[in-house]
Amino acid sequence: MSVVRLESIGKSFMRRDGEQLEVLRNIDLEVPERSIVALVGASGCGKSTLLNIIAGLVQPDQGKVLLNDVPSRDFRDWRTMAYMFQEDRLFPWRTTAQNVGLGLEAFGVPRAERRERVRKVLELVGLEKFADAFPHELSGGMRSRAALGRSLVTAPAILLMDEPFSKLDPSIRSQMHDEVLRIAALKGMTVIFVTHDVEEAVVLADKIVVLHPRPGRVRETRTVALPYPRNPLSPEVAEDVRLLRLSL
Numbered sequence: 001m002s003v004v005r006l007e008s009i010g011k012s013f014m015r016r017d018g019e020q021l022e023v024l025r026n027i028d029l030e031v032p033e034r035s036i037v038a039l040v041g042a043s044g045c046g047k048s049t050l051l052n053i054i055a056g057l058v059q060p061d062q063g064k065v066l067l068n069d070v071p072s073r074d075f076r077d078w079r080t081m082a083y084m085f086q087e088d089r090l091f092p093w094r095t096t097a098q099n100v101g102l103g104l105e106a107f108g109v110p111r112a113e114r115r116e117r118v119r120k121v122l123e124l125v126g127l128e129k130f131a132d133a134f135p136h137e138l139s140g141g142m143r144s145r146a147a148l149g150r151s152l153v154t155a156p157a158i159l160l161m162d163e164p165f166s167k168l169d170p171s172i173r174s175q176m177h178d179e180v181l182r183i184a185a186l187k188g189m190t191v192i193f194v195t196h197d198v199e200e201a202v203v204l205a206d207k208i209v210v211l212h213p214r215p216g217r218v219r220e221t222r223t224v225a226l227p228y229p230r231n232p233l234s235p236e237v238a239e240d241v242r243l244l245r246l247s248l
């Protein structure tokens with residue numbers, strides 16, 4: 001079953017000079033359950049716009065978004081999806097536990113249940129000892145773990161990520177890749193993410209969608225058949241990275 005299906009998606013934005021800017025044209029995409037899909041392509045080719053359309057944050061001008069085969073235009077259960085941004089966007093006045101629990105508060109989950117679920121998620125992302133720390137007391141990697149925990153606390157079936165690790169040091173980024181793969185497998189999540197980093201795409205994704213710019217169209221869909229975990233230094237990963245670079 002496709003968790004997300006896009007059919008002939010098109011989107012234009014009005015530019016400041018009043019001209020229409022066609023950003024996406026005729027995008028079809030199938031995202032099977034439990035898959036990890038990377039959206040890659042030149043800057044400005046519409047990757048984030050496409051992710052925002054999947055998230056329901058932007059409405060397409062043409063085409064349909066189907067979630068579990070149901071058109072999402074009229075109905076969307078927000079709990080099925082979580083969105084992780086490029087910046088961690090933690091509230092500085094809230095502790096790690098309070099930041100992580102935000103989504104549960106928004107859904108009106110009672111306090112006792114919230115505490116328990118936050119505790120479990122903090123354990124999942126390795127922050128159980130930092131529940132009461134404030135964001136400024138956390139390292140970059142820990143902040144990223146907290147942001148991931150905040151996304152996971154509602155137990156989403158689909159995790160959307162827009163370049164969530166691009167600001168991290170390479171070694172921390174690689175730890176976060178391991179975490180995402182571990183948690184996605186454990187929880188049976190589907191992950192769709194945008195990246196500029198071809199190596200990140202090859203290490204994480206089983207399907208890579210290459211977008212062609214102006215307007216954004218699907219140039220190619222590549223399958224990465226390498227077993228997990230994938231070592232970025234291995235010749236197999238390096239070869240897939242080389243081939244992906246050629247198709248960008």
Ligand SMILES: Nc1ncnc2c1ncn2[C@@H]1O[C@H](COP(=O)(O)OP(=O)(O)OP(=O)(O)O)[C@@H](O)[C@H]1O
Nearest residue numbers: 013014015023041042043044045046047048049050
């Ligand atoms: N709300 C908006 N209003 C007007 N133009 C927009 C809007 N959102 C995006 N755009 C334009 O649409 C185009 C695609 O933007 P988008 O952010 O989706 O691309 P991207 O591939 O994610 O880029 P990058 O890799 O640089 O983040 C860009 O030219 C951008 O300026």
